Amino acid sequence: MLIRTATEADLPGVLEIHAHAVARSTAIFTEVPPDLQGRRDWLAAHSEPGRSAIVAVEGDLVVGYGSVGPFHAKPGYRHTVENSVYVREGHQGRGTGRALMESLIASSREAGHHVMVALVEAGNEGSARLHRSLGFEDAGLLREVGTKFGRWLDLRYMTLRLDDAPADPPPDRPSPTDRGGGEAAQRPSGAAAKPPAPAPRGARPAQSDEWPSCREGPFSRGG
Template identity: 45%
Template structure:
């Protein structure tokens, strides 16, 4: 079940985040966080009008998804950048795709024009998932990040959410 996150989800979200920090290049960060950090993040994100969704199974969040500002400048206010993470024991069952679809719906409902995904270019599964959902590969920025002792390339994908000719 996909639902809006609550403060009660902060510990589970922190666990999913920290696992991605330790074991993947989905998050280009080396610093783990605690439940209070995610509690503050949920409050900040939702307080600014952005969704934080969770996939709940057996009363516990096993995945989460959100979007927020693409860049902080006024000219970008109709563009958002998203994140989707699924607990490693629950990957591969379509949860990521369904949470992405829910985020896309929320972005359209919110009147946003473009959704951006910034993905480790070597994460072929995530790139394919985005393409299946209609995202277009816009470009790759070579060696802009590092993790696990190697350079990482950033693939930029975008989905135009509506057909407005003018903002």
């Protein structure tokens, strides 16, 4: 078995694994069948600096794949990444998931990331055991935050500290308000901020964008 960077030629095999996980498991909180263009978009997104997309291959067969990407789009989360690992049906229990995870952890450390997060469907004990064996710690359980196959699903958060030395984070990047582009910078000194306009009667509150996406949770089945 060889672990290497994913390429365009690997995407049909990646799609087969991903489609099986969507159709037959609760690892991914969707029942919408994926397509090849979606996998092309996935590869392009994970080819950017600080991200990675890898495959496990046996001969010409993709037997697993994994990726590391941002945990959240907000800049304050920029030192934290999220992993996803999937293993082809019939190839679990052979060390494929572990090999993929070890490669992702090593490359994330080399890239200078601080924490890796795994979002694991709570019923996937194989994946939870694999992550714990690699040093991940349980960081919380969100109950009934997902649904699939007609039932509620719980989501387990697991985290791994990637760097050893305790240190303060690097200085924050300037925000738009620091550059004079925000509302606070445009107000006269001492002026109070304008309160937000009240929502129309009966309107639902807007959904916050502060919560991380969990479209693709880890799926290793302990493999």
